[in-house]
Amino acid sequence: MSNQFPPIRLFALGLVLMTSSANAATSWNLTDEEIAPLTGTVVDMRAEITGETTQTCGAGKHQLGIKTAEGKLIPVIKNAQPFFGASVELLPHCGKVVTLDGLYTGHSGYRVYVVQAVQTESATIKATTGVAQWAVNNGFDPAGKEARTWYRHDPRIKAAIAKDGVFGIGHEADEAWLKENAE
Amino acid sequence: MKIPVIAMMAAFIWSQGALAATDSTVTLEGELIDSFCYLSGVMGGPDATLGTAHHHCALWCAAGGVPVGLLTGDGKVYLVLGEGDDTTSVTAPGLFENQSHRITVEGRAFERDGMNYLIIAKVLKDAGIPNHTYEDYGSIPEAAAPRPAAKP
Numbered sequence: 001m002s003n004q005f006p007p008i009r010l011f012a013l014g015l016v017l018m019t020s021s022a023n024a025a026t027s028w029n030l031t032d033e034e035i036a037p038l039t040g041t042v043v044d045m046r047a048e049i050t051g052e053t054t055q056t057c058g059a060g061k062h063q064l065g066i067k068t069a070e071g072k073l074i075p076v077i078k079n080a081q082p083f084f085g086a087s088v089e090l091l092p093h094c095g096k097v098v099t100l101d102g103l104y105t106g107h108s109g110y111r112v113y114v115v116q117a118v119q120t121e122s123a124t125i126k127a128t129t130g131v132a133q134w135a136v137n138n139g140f141d142p143a144g145k146e147a148r149t150w151y152r153h154d155p156r157i158k159a160a161i162a163k164d165g166v167f168g169i170g171h172e173a174d175e176a177w178l179k180e181n182a183e
Numbered sequence: 184m185k186i187p188v189i190a191m192m193a194a195f196i197w198s199q200g201a202l203a204a205t206d207s208t209v210t211l212e213g214e215l216i217d218s219f220c221y222l223s224g225v226m227g228g229p230d231a232t233l234g235t236a237h238h239h240c241a242l243w244c245a246a247g248g249v250p251v252g253l254l255t256g257d258g259k260v261y262l263v264l265g266e267g268d269d270t271t272s273v274t275a276p277g278l279f280e281n282q283s284h285r286i287t288v289e290g291r292a293f294e295r296d297g298m299n300y301l302i303i304a305k306v307l308k309d310a311g312i313p314n315h316t317y318e319d320y321g322s323i324p325e326a327a328a329p330r331p332a333a334k335p
Contacts, residue, residue: 028225030224031222049300050204050206050302062264073295073298075250075298077262078219078249081247083243085248085249085250105222106222108258110297111297111298112222112298130247134247151246151247156242156246157242157243157246160280161239165329166238166328167236167238168235168311169315173235174329177328178329181321181328
């Protein structure tokens with residue numbers, strides 16, 4: 001069995017996520033990575049491509065992106081916290097022009113953006129607000145241990161795993177794998 | 184003389200392509216994927232982020248609001264921006280629960296600035312997760328592997 005994501009790499013990514021500066025993007029060693037700021041208007045991606053009107057960017061329920069001054073639409077799909085998206089970081093700036101610190105990544109011609117900080121006219125805000133909001137929404141302390149490993153305490157994830165197992169094909173597969181890979 | 188005029192019009196329309204999304208009604212079959220892990224290489228090669236091996240992590244990312252993608256047989260990736268009457272693509276229950284599933288969908292596909300987007304109208308077929316990548320990769324990442332049940 002090959003393991004393409006050993007614990008040391010997960011640890012290294014965690015260190016990078018914790019120490020990212022608010023004023024300069026940090027490399028994550030991603031595919032075809034390009035560290036570069038991104039300036040433009042925060043837009044609702046769905047509304048932007050369909051022509052639907054929106055004033056609220058979906059109130060946190062839509063994917064958000066950046067439309068540059070040249071009219072190019074860039075999907076911003078990741079914030080600077082483990083397993084968290086970026087819309088939560090962009091929503092407070094819906095319809096406003098901002099500059100993001102972060103990086104582009106992708107392959108096969110697809111380019112997406114990872115935001116590490118949002119620069120407004122008055123402040124630079126680290127793109128790390130998602131987990132605290134998750135904690136508040138789910139009744140946990142934003143500074144507590146559950147928030148640090150939010151993905152192990154999210155009720156929807158727990159329900160999905162309880163139903164279909166970690167591999168998603170039933171608990172028998174999980175149990176067989178555990179038996180085969182027991183130390 | 185009509186041909187140069189048409190060619191100039193075509194060139195103009197082509198040049199405006201970066202500003203407008205092209206829209207078409209489609210039926211697509213593919214795997215619902217975690218778009219960030221698939222496109223970024225953060226977990227290794229793209230194949231390691233498909234199927235059962237990455238199902239648990241794909242749930243984590245979908246719950247966190249990373250856009251769900253649809254990877255079709257021709258290698259195209261569509262970022263999904265909605266499903267059915269539920270326009271809440273960040274958290275749509277159908278997209279969340281079907282992570283890593285091979286599904287056939289009807290919907291509207293858009294292309295803009297080199298990216299493909301999809302608004303799913305209806306899921307026509309759900310084949311579950313036939314891609315048993317855990318047999319080759321185990322769990323990606325390892326932190327998402329099955330854990331022994333806690334002893335009482």
